[in-house]
Amino acid sequence: MSLEEKVCKGCESSVTVEKKELIRLLGSIPPDKMSSNTVYEKRVSTCLGCEALLYGTTCKFSGMIVFYKAKQQEKRCPYPQNGKW
Template structure:
């Protein structure tokens, strides 16, 4: 991992490699049997998150504490913004 700031809650890095991210998504999908968002929907969601003032470290949602690249990939998840979801 790069020398990135740790997550305040878990002290882990806030940056994941593509393979680490895919492994986490696959594990969650197997455990929860949750479908993935389409590639187009995933990138639309990431674009919305990228424009949000609640994005911290360019990776993490301030409202949920989740890595946006992770949660945006899960079809049945939504944006947790308190003023209404952005996606």
């Protein structure tokens, strides 16, 4: 099994997020609830460098896809003892 085909033990499904699915998820966020592109890019950059990132997509602490969570302006980083964003 390749890394791209890895299965999430908690949800019993693939942890791979195709670009088409990510675009669909991001499109489901109401525009007035979205982070600006600058904030989004900074958040994602922080997540991609975090040791709590699993499979290149998922936060160990929230279980959410970081690209989706980072685009939501009211969301915060769940990293213990003060989130990273």
